[in-house]
Amino acid sequence: MVAPPDNDVLWARGLQFRHADGSPGLSGVSLGVREGEILAVGGPRGSGKTTLLRCLAGLTPVHGGEVWFNSGPMHTLGPVARERLRRERFGWIDPEPVLVPELNAWENAALPLLLRGTDRRRAKTAALEWLERLDVGDKARKHPGELVHAERQRVCIARALVPAPTVLFADEPTAPLHRADRRHVLRTLTTAARSHGITVVLATADPDTAALADRTVSLLDGRRVRTVHLPPVAETAETEGRAACSLSA
Ligand SMILES: Nc1ncnc2c1ncn2[C@@H]1O[C@H](COP(=O)(O)OP(=O)(O)OP(=O)(O)O)[C@@H](O)[C@H]1O
Secondary structure (H helix, E strand, O other), rough: OOOOOOOOEEEEEEEEEEEEOEEEEEEEHHHHHHHHEEEEEEOOOOOOOOHHHHHHHHOOOOEEEEEOOOOOOOOOOOOOHHHHHHHHHHHEEEEOOOOOOOHHHHHHHHHHHHOOOOOHHHHHHHHHHHHOOOOOHHHOOOOOOHOOOHHHHHHHHHHHHOOOOOOEEEEEEOOOEEEEHHHHHHHHHHHHHHHHHOOEEEOOOOOHOOOOEEEEEEOOOEEEEEEEEOOOOOOOOOOOOOOOEEEEE
């Protein structure tokens, strides 16, 4: 095993993953994520973005290859150590909002701090600050059932940011939001990440979302590819879909 470069907070080499039904998920993906970087993982539907994020976050054990976090191997950790690492250092945002229905919005957002034993008053203050920044401060006492879908997703994003994770994994985080809301929420997320030194790995098929990242790596059929942007051409049946194409790296 060769240790990764020092300035990579996450480093993966030759990742292999097969789904339970035998279908290929990742075939030899390698990448490094620098500390404080906002990295977009792009690619069409089904290209393996979610699978890659899950492997990097230690949610899914890889079947081959290596994943390193802060110069320590993650792929050799057992489930308990991986779970502890995830709880203490990583944040995760799903494309669909999942909240605890019995807790109100601020309690949901404060949950990671409360589970760590942070004093309730401090946890509440931190949660309220984030709910405010994400424009749902006035919904702090509402329960998930009283919120619309987009508000629930904002609460999930606040919950992921509240503990200031070292790495935040965001899988299509603005998918449930209207187009007009997406930019604001993404800007809040990326600005917060930059000001708190949080590294972000963001899966997205949306070029507007990827444009807010420092760098994009693209996947196709579970492999890393190089994205080449061709100059715009006149719209004809022949040239349709030529705005960008991907080449195997
Ligand atoms: N549990 C599973 N069992 C079998 N195949 C799966 C499973 N999950 C995903 N796949 C398949 O693996 C491939 C990669 O899926 P993945 O969700 O990682 O891609 P994605 O790029 O995130 O796609 P999307 O944008 O649709 O979320 C797809 O072909 C998908 O159908």
